[in-house]
Amino acid sequence: MxxxxxxxxxxxxxxxxxxxxxxxxxxxxxxxxxxxxxxxxxxxxxxxxxxxxxxxxxxxxxxxxxxxxxxxxxxxxxxxxxxxxxxxxxxxxxxxxxxxxxxxxxxxxxxxxxxxxxxxxxxxxxxxxxxxxxxxxxxxxxxxxxxxxxxxxxxxxxxxxxxxxxVKFSNISREHDKDPESFFKVLLKMKEMELSFHVSVLGETFTDVPDIFAEAKKALGLSVLHWGYLPSKDEYFQVLCMADVVISTAKHEFFGVAMIEAVYCGCYPLCPKALVYPEIFPAEYLYSTPEQLFKRLQNFCKKPDIVRKHLYKGELARFSxxxxxxxxxxxxxxxxxxxx
Known part of the structure; x- marks a missing residue:
C-alpha cells in the first residue's frame, strides 16, 4: 500500500x-x-x-x-x-x-x-x-x-x-503575529510607565511588513533582546527558553503551534479569550481586553516570580x-x- x-x-x-x-x-x-x-x-x-x-x-x-x-x-x-x-x-x-x-x-x-x-x-x-x-x-x-x-x-x-x-517538541517552528498593533501598543504603554521588561519579537520577514514593527523597535530601544528571524531552530528554542511570558494578540488562530511550543519551553501564556485558545489553554491564561493584558503584564513586571516559579496547569502531552x-x-x- x-x-x-x-x-x-x-x-x-x-x-x-x-x-x-x-x-x-x-x-x-x-x-x-x-x-x-x-x-x-x-x-x-x-x-x-x-x-x-x-x-x-x-x-x-x-x-x-x-x-x-x-x-x-x-x-x-x-x-x-x-x-x-x-x-x-x-x-x-x-x-x-x-x-x-x-x-x-x-x-x-x-x-x-x-x-x-x-x-x-x-x-x-x-x-x-x-x-x-x-x-x-x-x-x-x-x-x-x-x-x-x-x-x-x-x-x-x-x-x-x-x-x-x-507538535514534535524537539523541533521548533516560527509563526508571525496576527495583530502587531495591539501587541506593540501594550508594550509601548509599559515602556512609558518605565516598567522593567525585555522583549523578543521572533518570526520570518514577509514582503509586506506593517510600519508598526519598525516604529516599535525604535521606541522600545534597549528593551529589545531579539528581533526578527532566527535561521536556526536551536537558536529559536534557546530564545524561548530565556523568556518568561509568551503573548498572543491574534485576531485569527485555528491552532497556535508557536504558543504551545513556547509553553513547552517554560513560558507563561497570555492569549485572547476567543478563537481556538479556550480549547487549548485553561482560563487562567486567557484575557478579554487589551486593558486586561496590560494589567497582567504590569503585575508580572513588578512581581516576576509569579511567572518564573509558575508551573503550567494545562496539558501539553495531548498535542505531542x-x-x-x-x-x-x-x-x-x-x-x-x-x-x-
Missing part, C-alpha cells in the same frame, strides 16, 4: 505535518510546491500536480491540505477518484478574517467546500476550526445570488473529525506527536471502500 502525500503550500506547519507523516509511513511519496504566493497555490496547484504526479497503481490513500482544490485534482486525474481521500484543514477560508466582507474572495471558501464534498475524510486541527467552518457554510452560500445548494453542512459533517496538529502518532497512522492505513 502506498500513501500519496500532496502539499500545495510546503512551509510552516504544513511542511511539518507532511514531513512527519512521510517519516512515519515508509510506503509513502510526497509531492509539494513551495510555500509562496498562497492565493496562486489555491487557484492552480491541482493542475500542476495532475501533470506531475506519476500514475502508480499502488496508491491507496491520498492525503492533502485544504489549500489544494481536491475537486479539480480528482477530475483531472480519474485514477485518484477511487483512493481514500483525506483532507486536512490547518485553517479555513470561511472564517479567515478580512477587513470588509466585499474583500473576501468567494472562490477560496467555495473550493474548500467542494473539496470536502469530494473527500472521504475531512480532518481539522481543532474543534474551533471544524465548528467555525461547518456552521459558516450556510451563511457563506447565501452570498450566491440564486440557485444555492442545500444541506451542505449536513452532507459534510459526518465526514469530519478533529485531530490536533502534532507521541500522543497523536497512532491516530494519524490509523488514518493513513485504512483501506478505501472500493476494490482497487
Amino acid at each position: 502506498t500513501v500519496l502525500l500532496i502539499e500545495a503550500f510546503y512551509g510552516g506547519s504544513h511542511k511539518q505535518l507532511v514531513d512527519l507523516l512521510q517519516e512515519e509511513m515508509q510506503e509513502s511519496v510526497l509531492f509539494t510546491l513551495p510555500a509562496k504566493k498562497w492565493h496562486w497555490r489555491a487557484r492552480t496547484a491541482a493542475l500542476y500536480f495532475a501533470q506531475n504526479v506519476p500514475v502508480n497503481p499502488n496508491y491507496r490513500i491520498l492525503f492533502a491540505s485544504s489549500v489544494l482544490n481536491l475537486t479539480e485534482l480528482v477530475a483531472l486525474r480519474p485514477d485518484f477518484g477511487k483512493l481514500k481521500k483525506v483532507l486536512y484543514f490547518h485553517e479555513n477560508q470561511l472564517t479567515y478574517p478580512v477587513k470588509k466582507c466585499q474583500e473576501r474572495d468567494f472562490q477560496y471558501g467555495y473550493n474548500q467546500i467542494l473539496s470536502c464534498l469530494v473527500a472521504d475524510v475531512v480532518v481539522f486541527n481543532s474543534a474551533y476550526n471544524m465548528e467555525s467552518f461547518l456552521t459558516s457554510i450556510g451563511k457563506f452560500m447565501k452570498l450566491m445570488p440564486d440557485h444555492r445548494p442545500k444541506d451542505l453542512e449536513k452532507i459534510i459533517r459526518p465526514k469530519c473529525q478533529v485531530l490536533y496538529f502534532p 506527536w507521541a500522543a497523536l502518532r497512532g491516530k494519524f497512522r490509523s488514518l493513513l492505513t485504512t483501506e478505501p471502500k472500493e476494490d482497487l
